[in-house]
Amino acid sequence: MTSGGGIQIPSRLPLLLTHEGVLLPGSTVRFSVDSARNMHLVSQRLLKGTSLKSTIIGVIPNTRDPEHDTDDLPTLHNIGTAGIAVQVVGSNWPKPHYTLLITGLCRFRVSSLLKERPFVLAEVEQLDKLEQYTTSATEGVTADDGELGELSQKFYQAAVQLLGMLDMSVPVVAKFRRLLDSLPRETLPDVVASMIRTSNKEKLQVLDALSLEERFKKALPMLTRQIEGLKLLQKTRKTSPDNEKRVLSVRKGGVFPGRQFNLDEEDEDDDGDDTAVLERKVHGANMPEAALRVCLKELKRLKKMPQSMPEYALTRNYLDLMVELPWSKNTKDCLDIQAARTLLDNDHYAMDKLKRRVLEYLAVRQLKTSLKGPILCFVGPPGVGKTSVGRSIARTLGREFHRIALGGVCDQSDIRGHRRTYVGSMPGRIINGLKTVGVNNPVFLLDEVDKLGKSLQGDPAAALLEVLDPEQNHSFTDHYLNVAFDLSQVLFIATANTTTTIPPALLDRMEVLQVPGYTQEEKVEIAHRHLIPNQLEQHGLTPQQLHIPQDTTQDIISRYTREAGVRSLERKIGAICRAVAVKVAEGHRVIKTETLILEGPAEQEDKAAPPEMPIVIDHIALKDILGPPLFEMEVSERFTLPGVALGLAWTPLGGEIMFVEASRMEGEGQLTLTGQLGDVMKESAHLAISWLRANAKTYQLTNMVGAPDPLEGTDIHLHFPAGAVTKDGPSAGVTIVTCLASLFSGRLVRSDVAMTGEITLRGLVLPVGGIKDKVLAAYRAGVKCVILPKRNEKDLEELPANIRADLDFVTARNLDEVLNAAFDGGFQGTASTHAPPQLTSKL
DSSP states (O other), X not given: OEETTEEOOOSEEEEEEXXXXXXXXTOEEEEEEOSHHHHHHIIIIITTOOSGGGGEEEEEOSOOOOSSOOSSOOOOOSXXXXXXXXXXXXEOSSSSEEEEEEEEEEEEEEEEEEEOSSSEEEEEEEOSOSGGGTSOTTSSSOGGGTHHHHXXXXXXXXXXXXHHTSOTTSXXXXXXXXXXXXXXXXXXXXXXXXXXXXOHHHHHHHHHOOSHHHHHHHHHHHHHHHHHXXXXXXXXXXXXXXXXXXHHHHHHHHSSTTSOOOTTOOHXXXXXXXXXXXXXXXXXXXXXXXXXXXXXXXXXHHHHSOTTSHHHHHHHHHHHHHHHSOSSOOOOOOXXXXXXXXXXXXXXXXXXXXXHHHHHHHHHHHHOTTOOOXXXXXXXXXXXSHHHHHHHHHHHHTOOEEEEEOTTOOOTHHHHOOOTTSTTOOOOHHHHHHHXXXXXXXXXXXXXXXXXXXBXXXXXXXXXXXXXXXXXXGGEEOTTTXXXXXXXXXXXXXXXXXXXXXXXXXXXXXXXXXXXXXXXXXXXXXXXXXXXXXXXXXXXXXXXXXXOOHHHHHHIIIIIOOOSSSHHHHHHHHHHHHHHHHHXXXXXXXXXXHHHOSSOOGGGGGSOOOOOSSEEOOHHHHHHHHOSOSOOXXXXXXXXXXXXXXXXXXXXXXXXXXXXXXXXXXXXSOEEEESSBOHHHHHHHHHHHHHHHHTTTTXXXXXXXXXXXXXXXXXXXXXXXXXXXXXXXXXXXXXXXXXXXXXXXXXXXXXXXXXXXXXOTTSBEEOOSOHHHHHHHHHHTTOOEXXXXXXXXXXXXXXXXXXXXXXXXXXXXXXHHHHHHHSTTOOTTTXXXXXXXXXXXXX
């Protein structure tokens, strides 16, 4: 490589053809190569070569890169740069390519091409001396060289001036300083042109400038332009220390490639203005001191960050959310109690307990303005209006309303949000809801809180503990925000069908309000006040076209629906409206046809006349539209044999009547239980058998052949229809005793009696839950008498007055009283049972 005392490059060089970037002597540039010729050059020359000479290649800039590599060699630029390949990295994604890191050595001119395949090999002529990169800065061009020396000095001073305006803490600026101190003057145009922001066209002009004087003349205007740009930037932003820091951060990216600044583009200025607007919004958001400190810290980081960084967008999104949150925005409550009562009564019929609680809240708010929002939980069967009453409460208070559906949620991040370290992180539903409504005192409806799931991602019910605790939610911390937000003014309303699946800790934090099912009278009233007008409007009908009398509504309720709520009732009314809509539409068509054909054939007269308005739905029309009744009053028909009793059960869908059937046959004293029973119910059956066997003599109960032990030589089968429905709980105890007593005595139980209650081995009747729902179910089924535990007498106060008047209630302390009420004329042996002696105090 040495010839004539000077350092020489090989006279034959393989050529790398590039279409992006220009390599100048003294600079290091990264090139991505994927064309066939360049790939062959890397694989056959650079990767297989073992000597230093094999790593030197020629880089030809500005070569047109054909989309499809062809055999024809594109026109080559005459001047190129010899460089040494410092690093080669290969990759197969998204397509096979190599990335080369090449350091420029000197210029060359292409003399002739020796071969074109598999890569280009050319005869070259060296144009620069390589020694200039190894001599010290004191040698080379001096001031005595006339105009060249003057140009050199002027260029050096401009470079020093630019260096003085830059932040020395940036690594690329420190490198520029070292090169300026160590390299000879004649290399400066190449080095500076490669480091400052310039276009490829300008770099190409520097590459083509073969004389040193021309090279200085081409590079000096680029340097001057950058200095003027920075001066202007400092002048426009010299207003505050923060702006000075921003100037420095722009300087870091403004002059050097990779993070570049261009005065011709206004993006950076726009970004600066945008950041200033964001800063004003942060100060104007009226957020607490802790949140403001976090925002200002993030804003400070944002100003120093170039837009190309991925974290820029994350930080910006975070600040935007912080600004949008309603830290101090709220709505003024409407505290007129009389107006609130009227509005609630207009929206919902019945539901007195819920309405009373809302009016109490309003009354206390009048007396004390800084009242925390209550946390209510409406528990009741589906279709009774829990969700709609929540919306009505928000309208009554004059607050914003937001519904959060929790059914099936099994990730705690849905409630609390994700940490910002995760990709795609976002705030939880609580913070998102506050952002949506734009105030900090909305009504939040947490729908179906009893249907929360649990998974590997955590337990959302546990995450709700902080949200729904009045002592904690004044500083609720979302993982995404990572600062406390005050939820104490939010009115939380949760809805559930049952409390059994709600974790005890969560249930303890909520004020539970039971929303029982509706009575038949309430359903009729709801249908005529709300459901029928709503369905008429939805189907484009008017009261002048369709009339549903109250008798028909009662028929729909009792014979076509059997539910606690009114959803099925609304669907049946919708079916009637659709059938009537067909009649009305056909009537319109007939009238239209008759008006169009004034004189038609005789059969025109046979067409059906339009129906008379309004169309009244009677029992016959009801059967035509809805089909035969789905539910019949079957209670009395099933009491034709001994061994049948009617119990009452509670389900999340409301109360239900439940038959218990028993039969006996010759056997070995075995008890068979069927009907998908739970363990507690099976134990109740065993308790009933044991109590009856123990008291068989008292009640004259015998087996099939008259022996005193009812189970001797007899098998008992107990069945609970319907067989496909799972049943459990202790409240069927008294029903099983009555059923078996009927079987063993051969007497029929009264067909108009239903009963519920838990039993003990001593014959006591213990209280059970869900009394109102159970009694309503009995009332719907046409039962006249209900036997209840004595300690459930207090629950009868919740029943409507008309039901208390229509039904006979027998409250029993023990099984003697139950059996006495369940059979016509009492039960054998009950009169002769000894009452427990009354104890009198001797004190």
